[in-house]
Amino acid sequence: MARLFGTDGVRGKANELLTPELAMRLSQAASVVLGLSQSEDGRRPVAVVAKDPRISGDFLSAAIEAGLAASGVDVKDAGTLPTPAAAFLVGDLGADFGVMISASHNAAPDNGIKFLARGGKKLDDALEDAIEACLQMDPPRPTGGAVGRVSRFADAEDRYIIHLLQTLPNRLDGLKVVLDCAHGAASGCSPEVFNAAGAEVIVIGAEPDGVNINDGYGSTHLEQLQAAVLANHADLGIAHDGDADRCLAVDHEGNVVDGDQIMAIMALALKDQGKLKDDTLVATVMSNLGLTLAMEANGITVTQTGVGDRYVLESMNANGYSLGGEQSGHVIFADHATTGDGVLTGLQLAARVRATGKSLKELAAVLTVLPQVLINVRGVDKAAAPECEPLQLAISESEERLGSTGRVLLRPSGTEPVVRVMVEAATQEQAQAEAELLATKVSEYLAL
Incomplete structure (x- = not known):
């Protein structure tokens, strides 16, 4: 069973x-x-x-x-x-x-x-x-x-909002922020806390009706946020998912700032403040190779875990690390939370923009993202993936072709009936080609 x-x-x-x-x-x-x-x-x-x-x-x-x-x-x-x-x-x-x-x-x-x-x-x-x-x-x-x-x-909500405001290193006065609440659980508290922190707030995706959660809005659908940031000439945009444990962002030019970039920005911020325990950031194997390279260049070690914020948390708790997260936008500030918190992350990111006087685009430039392609393969027996010898051989062959400039990660999803194929490479074309080839192999070898 x-x-x-x-x-x-x-x-x-x-x-x-x-x-x-x-x-x-x-x-x-x-x-x-x-x-x-x-x-x-x-x-x-x-x-x-x-x-x-x-x-x-x-x-x-x-x-x-x-x-x-x-x-x-x-x-x-x-x-x-x-x-x-x-x-x-x-x-x-x-x-x-x-x-x-x-x-x-x-x-x-x-x-x-x-x-x-x-x-x-x-x-x-x-x-x-x-x-x-x-x-x-x-x-x-x-x-x-x-x-x-x-x-x-x-x-309940008041206690949470007070807690969030107490974590801020500085106020957000002078910042214009667009919030996309995904018609989800943060539709009430996120706008309230950003307003209380001093930001000028434009809110989208904050009219939940029970069936529109994550529908065209939120961290998995950033197009509405990008358009709103540009239309309102905002400094940045923050997107939550349905339960607001994630945060992705958009800079003033409408460019997406993902979880890896947010972690890089916040790791440097905490290091500057002397609050990054052992100068270490915890990330999963899904994080872009560019994150590791950027952190190494700034004297920060990246420790990798399996996919899932629970495994990031296990590593953080076991070693006392202060910051960790996932490319998907689960970011964990151990000094303030026991789990990923999208509202907290958005506040801390906006505070960093305000404190430095730099745009989010400038801050995110610390990380050069290597081309990465992720394909979700459906209609397959995901449990059989780790033991499928022909598939493992195909992965090895792909890794040989990529060499030291890329990597392959193939894993069954823990939350959906899919096998995830992720490939990083020196070029977008190479990453796309290898990912599509492996996705085809997954469909062939694991077909139900």
């Missing part, structure tokens, strides 16, 4: 794979692993529950809160908030764990359930496996006064 938990929680089409029955069972199992087994002095454990604005979040949150309360857990319903806000609130409240209902950058029909351990930290594999094992057991069934209560967390 395939593992239920993927790279980032349990994710799938709502009411198909991710049913209210499964949501309730997962919450009951989590109540044992994360709550009842860790509660002290016999007190009732407490869980924070939040969601993004997609329509299925209503029935999934109802099922989850019912399962938690029926298991003897008190629930703090934080309503619609970004994933990093939920993580912050778990720590801020001293809650035993948290539940975030979101499928991040996926379309509205999908949804997901992410559990957060005490302190707002993502779960390691062992805890996820323990929750999955508990699905086969009878859930706790307290009665009378031993059941949990569900209460609305009235100041």
Whole structure:
């Protein structure tokens, strides 16, 4: 049987794979692993529950809160908030764990359930496996006064906004910023916090209706943001995804500034401030080779992990590193957050622009991005990719042709039913050709 938990929680089409029955069972199992087994002095454990604005979040949150309360857990319903806000609130409240209902950058029909351990930290594999094992057991069934209560967390967003403002090294007065909230969870709090920080704010993609999340807006659809930055003569644009744990940016000329470039800018900023622990940045194997070269030129070491911000976090936590992230825009500031935070990242990036007096384009020029092509191959058996000998041979042959000027990364996605083929090369043409060749091989050797 395939593992239920993927790279980032349990994710799938709502009411198909991710049913209210499964949501309730997962919450009951989590109540044992994360709550009842860790509660002290016999007190009732407490869980924070939040969601993004997609329509299925209503029935999934109802099922989850019912399962938690029926298991003897008190629930703090934080309503619609970004994933990093939920993580912050778990720590801020001293809650035993948290539940975030979101499928991040996926379309509205999908949804997901992410559990957060005490302190707002993502779960390691062992805890996820323990929750999955508990699905086969009878859930706790307290009665009378031993059941949990569900209460609305009235100041959840305010607490998060105050926290974000306290992280700023300087105000944003004089900056004109366009915010694209992806019709997602940051539609309320991101504009509010940028305004409070002093920026002149133009907002797009901030009218969630339950089904328009990530639809033509946000970090996976930057065209609207690029157009708005140019039309409004803004200094920069910031794009979140549906649950706002990502941030991508656009400079004043409409050029995209990706997660690698943001990490390079912020690594130099923290180094200048003496806050970059061991002068080290943590990135995944998906980050552009140009990031490593740029950081080396500035006396910064890049440590690589597997794909997924949870693995970046594991490395950061194990070694005390202060900055890490992914090319996709998950950027983690360990001094301020336990997970990737798109609103926090956007604020810090804008603050760097304001503090230096340089444009975002100038700051991003520290990194020369090598041509990179990513192809998602669908309709294949992604689990078979690592053990497919003909495919591994094709990868080796491609690496030989690229030599020291490029690299190949082929991996099954942890969040989607695809195999990702990524190729970097000295030229765009070579990267495209090698990626297309390998994608064809994936389709041929792994066809369902």
